[in-house]
Amino acid sequence: MYSRAVEQAFEHPAHAGKLSGACGAAGSRETGTRVEFSMQVASGRISRMCFQAYGCPHTIAACELAVESLLGHPPEALGCWDPGGAAERLKIPVEKTGKLLLIQDALRNCLQDWDTTELDVTE
Amino acid sequence: MYSRAVEQAFEHPAHAGKLSGACGAAGSRETGTRVEFSMQVASGRISRMCFQAYGCPHTIAACELAVESLLGHPPEALGCWDPGGAAERLKIPVEKTGKLLLIQDALRNCLQDWDTTELDVTE
Amino acid sequence: MIYLDYAATTPVDERVAEVMSRCLVSPELFANSASSHAPGRRVNQAIESAREQVAGMINAAARELIWTSGATESDNLAIIGAARFRSNRGRHLVTSVTEHKAVLDSCHALEKEGFDVSFLHPDEFGVLAPEDVSAAITEATTVVSIMHVNNETGVIQDIRAIGEICRSRDVLFHVDAAQSFGRLPIDVRADHIDMLSLSAHKTYGPKGAGALFLDARRIGRVAPLLHGGGHERGLRPGTLPTHQVLGMSKALEIAQRNLAGEPPRIAALRDHLWQRISTIPAVQLNGHEARRSCHILNVSVAGVEGESLLYGMRDFALSSGSACISDAAEPSYVLKSLGRSDQLAQGSVRFSLGRFTTRAEVDQAADAFAATVARLRDLSPYGLPDGMD
Amino acid sequence: MIYLDYAATTPVDERVAEVMSRCLVSPELFANSASSHAPGRRVNQAIESAREQVAGMINAAARELIWTSGATESDNLAIIGAARFRSNRGRHLVTSVTEHKAVLDSCHALEKEGFDVSFLHPDEFGVLAPEDVSAAITEATTVVSIMHVNNETGVIQDIRAIGEICRSRDVLFHVDAAQSFGRLPIDVRADHIDMLSLSAHKTYGPKGAGALFLDARRIGRVAPLLHGGGHERGLRPGTLPTHQVLGMSKALEIAQRNLAGEPPRIAALRDHLWQRISTIPAVQLNGHEARRSCHILNVSVAGVEGESLLYGMRDFALSSGSACISDAAEPSYVLKSLGRSDQLAQGSVRFSLGRFTTRAEVDQAADAFAATVARLRDLSPYGLPDGMD
Ligand SMILES: Cc1ncc(COP(=O)(O)O)c(C=O)c1O
Numbered sequence A, B: 001m002y003s004r005a006v007e008q009a010f011e012h013p014a015h016a017g018k019l020s021g022a023c024g025a026a027g028s029r030e031t032g033t034r035v036e037f038s039m040q041v042a043s044g045r046i047s048r049m050c051f052q053a054y055g056c057p058h059t060i061a062a063c064e065l066a067v068e069s070l071l072g073h074p075p076e077a078l079g080c081w082d083p084g085g086a087a088e089r090l091k092i093p094v095e096k097t098g099k100l101l102l103i104q105d106a107l108r109n110c111l112q113d114w115d116t117t118e119l120d121v122t123e
Numbered sequence C, D: 001m002i003y004l005d006y007a008a009t010t011p012v013d014e015r016v017a018e019v020m021s022r023c024l025v026s027p028e029l030f031a032n033s034a035s036s037h038a039p040g041r042r043v044n045q046a047i048e049s050a051r052e053q054v055a056g057m058i059n060a061a062a063r064e065l066i067w068t069s070g071a072t073e074s075d076n077l078a079i080i081g082a083a084r085f086r087s088n089r090g091r092h093l094v095t096s097v098t099e100h101k102a103v104l105d106s107c108h109a110l111e112k113e114g115f116d117v118s119f120l121h122p123d124e125f126g127v128l129a130p131e132d133v134s135a136a137i138t139e140a141t142t143v144v145s146i147m148h149v150n151n152e153t154g155v156i157q158d159i160r161a162i163g164e165i166c167r168s169r170d171v172l173f174h175v176d177a178a179q180s181f182g183r184l185p186i187d188v189r190a191d192h193i194d195m196l197s198l199s200a201h202k203t204y205g206p207k208g209a210g211a212l213f214l215d216a217r218r219i220g221r222v223a224p225l226l227h228g229g230g231h232e233r234g235l236r237p238g239t240l241p242t243h244q245v246l247g248m249s250k251a252l253e254i255a256q257r258n259l260a261g262e263p264p265r266i267a268a269l270r271d272h273l274w275q276r277i278s279t280i281p282a283v284q285l286n287g288h289e290a291r292r293s294c295h296i297l298n299v300s301v302a303g304v305e306g307e308s309l310l311y312g313m314r315d316f317a318l319s320s321g322s323a324c325i326s327d328a329a330e331p332s333y334v335l336k337s338l339g340r341s342d343q344l345a346q347g348s349v350r351f352s353l354g355r356f357t358t359r360a361e362v363d364q365a366a367d368a369f370a371a372t373v374a375r376l377r378d379l380s381p382y383g384l385p386d387g388m389d
């Protein structure tokens, strides 16, 4: 039901929290899932990134994994985050695909927010 | 279901058989029960008596018991045989009462047969 | 007491009892299989693997098998459930007069709802002609229900031939296999069976456990008889009894594994018994000499009253008719359908043999039977009948 | 793994397992209780004395009790059976929206047959007002079905008051007592209960075993759902599962004997658990504070997603709704009927305690629950909610 990778990420989310900086969210409590990402960029690369999530274990784990995979990459990587790859790594069941698309939305919103502010902390 | 007394009489019917002499029968194979009694009278008393039966264990036991109780009595006793007493002694269930009434009929027929022939072997 | 009533029920095989006893006290297997927590999922897995195993034995897929409380419930669910669900296609069923009461009474219940049922008559040996089934099927027929092995006579019906006819006429074919599983091979595909009823306690498994096979390609749904909770694809609600399911699958597994060895051994004992009993004058075999399951020998004795015959044999657990209706002292409807008179039907005995029957037991039964018949004929005013009445 | 899901099912008590295991291998107890030979009669006697025993526990007579495969079947047989049998007197039933699916789906099945059903709403604490039952009864009402103890919240209905109303209006009163037997006293006479459903596996007995009480003075018959063979006064056919019946009666006997001691002990544990959990901010009790069975504590937690809450508690076997429908991830209809939002209903946990629950286990559960809630709220963008949403 829940893979070892989900359990790991659920139990020890290293990147939970909220940063001042660019942020993007998607979902709502009423629909059962809300995810928010926030990040800071230094020298054109994501230097710090956090998430908050109200949602199922798969959602929490996927958020954690997304942050881990994006850190150190250029912010544009947020637009290319691959839900399918996450689903595979975490062994997320198909009926949960909607949650991954929510995360994709939130990441894109975060990128958009960064695009409008372009706040690079090295500058 | 079957009392010890029924078992005894069913297993060891001491008076099975057919005698020349007065006889009386009742019932038929088609109705599931047929009983036949035959007896000899000496000095005004039943000296020998036998039965044959096609029927359930209760019927066989009741026939045996009837013969035992009648031996040594005057033939008129056949007319007074008491089905209730037999039912009680053998612990025969009420739904089997019909079988006892058949036996009563056969005994009465036997008495009638004797009445018409009046064959007393001492004479 | 010598038990020769295996067609009524069988003792639970030790290996089955052990599986069940362990399940009953297992801290790993007591949860509710419908619970989503880990213990529940573990139980669910055990039940599902039992389902796969049992389904495999009849060449079915796991999702085609539903657990029930026994063959009675399976028969009801198959016949009533399928007939009601297809009632807009037609309201006619075909069965035979020698079916088990669970089938006959299900049909009678449907008659009260306005269905028509054709009750076919097997021949004097208890064998149903497949052509008769074919002739009985009409445009309105939706379900044909014919048992594999008769519980009183052991007669085997030609279910493959009947299955072929049903398939070609696009009618659902239900088979009550309560008596045949573990005694004859069953392949729902090769036999064209759409619905099959199984019972655990006829093959050394627990009472109160059964299954119903429903061909997934032919039957989307049947109308459930019980409601609530959505278990078993919505067809049979109620918390699944894990120990019963595991016990049933173990029992069926053993029976299936023994299919090559056990039935021939039992058939040899049964033949030996018949050989000995057939020397008694005016004794008659009920059912077909050859088309008969290994475990049943049913004989009628002329000139001997049935109750006394059984009572004379009271050191043996025997049946004079179907155990399921033996409370009623009416002569067996199955034997009457073979043309036996009330008296002959009454004066009949079903010996049914099984896994634990020995040759010595069979010999004792034959001795006792011969002695009892002789003694009762001696007692009878009719004596030894000239012929069979 | 700590098991706190006793309302879903209970482990089989060792003494019960022993009775059943012995029965399964007993050469004295394997025959078919419908067989008229001595072994059959012996089994029948064992079953009948179990019947007398269980009937006695609810102040009923043996002939008023029918063995079934569980409370699901009992509910179906009572409601559908009685409604159909009395359909010429009227075609209206009364029940409540918080009943078990076995009751609700039986009612829905009747609706499809043209019956009308009034589904009453309990108040925000889950308690049904007897006056509402009274108001719902019409000239056409034949059956009222109200459960004794709710399986999700543990709320106890005032069945005696409802029973009085039904009796005075000459309407049959059915009570699902699957959760209450062994936890609360039940007296079918004093409570004016006409039909009562029991299940063995909720009180340390085997799964797949149940009973239905039918008041002999008030109910001649119900329409059977299964047909064939005439067992159980023609109301429930199929070979009786001796080991299940004996196991059930043993389990109920133990539960009944412990009625004075066990429920208070469990209630104290449950109160301790609630005392500890209620210190967590924005946690809410589901159901009535006082009118509640000893074994259930159902709480809603604001601001915490349900699946993650349960996953965080995965070292504990817990339920988020009725086990019987937990496969479907829909928010519990029982909690929604108390006015909980989808989110709160989802973010709810049912702790259910039993015979083998210890204070240490309860403390561990409280610790883990507090930690999980805190952690998930930390993770959540909503943080700690101001109030209950
Ligand atoms: C042919 C047949 N069908 C159905 C049944 C009923 O099976 P169960 O006792 O499992 O309900 C039996 C046995 O009683 C049987 O012999």
Ligand SMILES: Cc1ncc(COP(=O)(O)O)c(C=O)c1O
Pocket (backbone or CB within 6 Å): C237, C238, C239, D007, D008, D069, D070, D071, D072, D073, D075, D100, D102, D147, D149, D150, D151, D176, D178, D179, D198, D199, D200, D201, D208, D209, D210, D324
């Ligand atoms: C209140 C209630 N009624 C009925 C049932 C069904 O009982 P069984 O599993 O014995 O069919 C349950 C449990 O699942 C229950 O809690």
